[in-house]
Amino acid sequence: LGMLVFLYLVLAIVLGAVVRWYQLDRRVTKSGIPCTWINPLDILRGNYMKILNDVTSFLDENNGVGALRSPAGKPFVIVSSPQHLRTVLVGVPQRKLHANGVQNPLVGAFSPRLLKLERRVSSVIDDSSITLFHTLSKRFDDFLQMEARKQTPGDTAKSIRDFWWQIRLCLLFGRPTWSQETVNLCTNRFFAEVDQFASILVNMFPFAKYLPLLNTMWYRYTVWRLRDHLRTLVNNFEKEMRGLEEGTWAMLHELDVKDSMDLKVDVCMKMLFVGIGPLTDTVCWMMWEVARHPTIQEALCKEAKGCCMRSMKEINELPLLDAVFKETLRMYSPVHVGRLTLVEHTLNGYHIDKDTDFMTNMHFIHRSKRFHQDPHNFNPKRFLAPHAKDATEEPTLPSPGSKMEQQTGAQTDKKQGGVTGEQKAYYPFSIGARSCPGSMVSSCVGKLFMVKLLREYKMEVVNGSVPTIGYNLVMPIRPSNMHIRICSRQ
Numbered sequence: 001l002g003m004l005v006f007l008y009l010v011l012a013i014v015l016g017a018v019v020r021w022y023q024l025d026r027r028v029t030k031s032g033i034p035c036t037w038i039n040p041l042d043i044l045r046g047n048y049m050k051i052l053n054d055v056t057s058f059l060d061e062n063n064g065v066g067a068l069r070s071p072a073g074k075p076f077v078i079v080s081s082p083q084h085l086r087t088v089l090v091g092v093p094q095r096k097l098h099a100n101g102v103q104n105p106l107v108g109a110f111s112p113r114l115l116k117l118e119r120r121v122s123s124v125i126d127d128s129s130i131t132l133f134h135t136l137s138k139r140f141d142d143f144l145q146m147e148a149r150k151q152t153p154g155d156t157a158k159s160i161r162d163f164w165w166q167i168r169l170c171l172l173f174g175r176p177t178w179s180q181e182t183v184n185l186c187t188n189r190f191f192a193e194v195d196q197f198a199s200i201l202v203n204m205f206p207f208a209k210y211l212p213l214l215n216t217m218w219y220r221y222t223v224w225r226l227r228d229h230l231r232t233l234v235n236n237f238e239k240e241m242r243g244l245e246e247g248t249w250a251m252l253h254e255l256d257v258k259d260s261m262d263l264k265v266d267v268c269m270k271m272l273f274v275g276i277g278p279l280t281d282t283v284c285w286m287m288w289e290v291a292r293h294p295t296i297q298e299a300l301c302k303e304a305k306g307c308c309m310r311s312m313k314e315i316n317e318l319p320l321l322d323a324v325f326k327e328t329l330r331m332y333s334p335v336h337v338g339r340l341t342l343v344e345h346t347l348n349g350y351h352i353d354k355d356t357d358f359m360t361n362m363h364f365i366h367r368s369k370r371f372h373q374d375p376h377n378f379n380p381k382r383f384l385a386p387h388a389k390d391a392t393e394e395p396t397l398p399s400p401g402s403k404m405e406q407q408t409g410a411q412t413d414k415k416q417g418g419v420t421g422e423q424k425a426y427y428p429f430s431i432g433a434r435s436c437p438g439s440m441v442s443s444c445v446g447k448l449f450m451v452k453l454l455r456e457y458k459m460e461v462v463n464g465s466v467p468t469i470g471y472n473l474v475m476p477i478r479p480s481n482m483h484i485r486i487c488s489r490q
Contacts, residue, residue: 021075024357028075031351034062038070048469049477052363056080060370065348068359076357077347080364082371082425084347085337088358089431094339132249133312135176136445139166140452147486153462157284157482162187164280167445172271173237174250182233185226186272192219193273223269230268231261277478278334279442283449284479285332286324288467289378290450291459291484296380300324301489304454312444315451323383325447329428331378332477333362337430362427363477371425453486460485 029035036058042051055078059066064081079085088094143163147156165183170176195215210216237252251271255264290297303320315321339358346352367375372382429439453459462483469477 025069025075027353027356028067028077030353033065033067033077033350034058035067035069035075038068043070046468052361052477053367055361056364056367059364060368063348064370065350076359077352078358078364079347079360080368080370081348082365082427085360085365085427086431087345087347088339088341089337092345093342094358130311132171133448135170136167136448137309137452139170139176140449144453144457144486148457148488150486153483153485155481156287156484156486157280157467157479160284160287161280164283168272171249171441171445172251172268173233174241174248174252182229185222185229189219189222189226190273190277192222195219227265227269230265234261234264234268279446281332281478282325282328282334282442283446284482285477286328286446286450287453287459287484288461288479288482289328289331290324290454291461293378296324297454297459300450301454301458304451307451307455309451309455312448315447316444318447318451319384320380321447321450323380325443325450326383326426326428327378327380330366330372330382330426331376333366334428335430336361362430365425365427368425456489457486458489460487 036055038051038055042048042054055068059078059080064084065077065079067075068078069075079088147159162183165186166176166178168186169178169182192215196219199215234252237250238257241250242253242257252264252267255267290300300320303318307314307318309315337358337360341352341354341356341358344352344354365371369375429442462485465481465483467479467482469479
């Protein structure tokens, strides 16, 4: 009898999924919008880069608008046109989606109060904090020395991710070092959330996150454990760090001591996890591309050594490093956009119903041949002037100290390897009121790490090393098995 009940439940879930998928598909496609399927074999084999490139080509053929069907999730309207992206993100009332509320264990995760606090807290980490500059420099030195001592290079991407929790916690609480227990709790919660993002049930049914499924219970347990641990850390911060000169950059200083504990923990959760994946992925891919291009690496080394290392502002203004950082963000787009439209509207002549799911990965725009010449080639000269004569060649970059005007975003000549199209097709942190609030943090911290690395160390790709990519379509392009040898220049 128990087995029969179980089979009936499985059958009901399967039939419900089919009906739900059909309803969502009709809502998206009834206007005649062109559609494409994701190949199930590509999902099973983990060919996420192929999926992204196939979808990009499909959108290029259909004026940047289409619908995406997947056997592993609900259908979405997708775009790869800057004009249509602005229409949805700026011109149409919409609600932000995180895999049907994966982050709902945050109390009031998208409340106006918390969103304002999120932006204010993020703005504390700017390019003027000298104390923070020296603290992070010391942490980066320690990490790089440890990596350089390794006889056999391991997975560099994993090492960077594990280390970056220390940096996030330092920015949040003002303390430079943290216990392995705290780091493990953050890591467990992060990967539990990744599993939720990849869950077919969670993507198809909003109520699935409440079911007693194994991955859902594990996710909620990791959230509960971390929140409980953060309460202790916040209490310690209030007792030990308030009013001290040490750690004056700590994000928690922006909160009022009278704010509720739940609100403080919510801010901690948001600051720890919103953007941690994209930032570490960007640093990893930047290291990979620089290691693969010795000419660029040596030019960056000269520029870094010419920097006086007095402040983050000075590092943030290094033109070649800025160009490499931007080109990495273009090639390995760190964000995806998920929205639920709250009103009916028209997009490229197609009627879009209210409550339609909209999704795009910036890869669709940044790797589009419509807007970028040779979009799959790493060419930092896209963001420098004068541009390269041939974007397919290894750049012969100017010496440090030469005046290089930053690209303003205007249309440029395609023969010069610049950005082309109806407007600047570059949105690494999204646009609109709900764009990523951590862009300043990412820029300052990521560039400081690269300067510390390039001044004293050189990188080379271990022979035969090819990184693998995961986890799924809506997550950033996350590398693993990335083996880079870091050696002292001395």
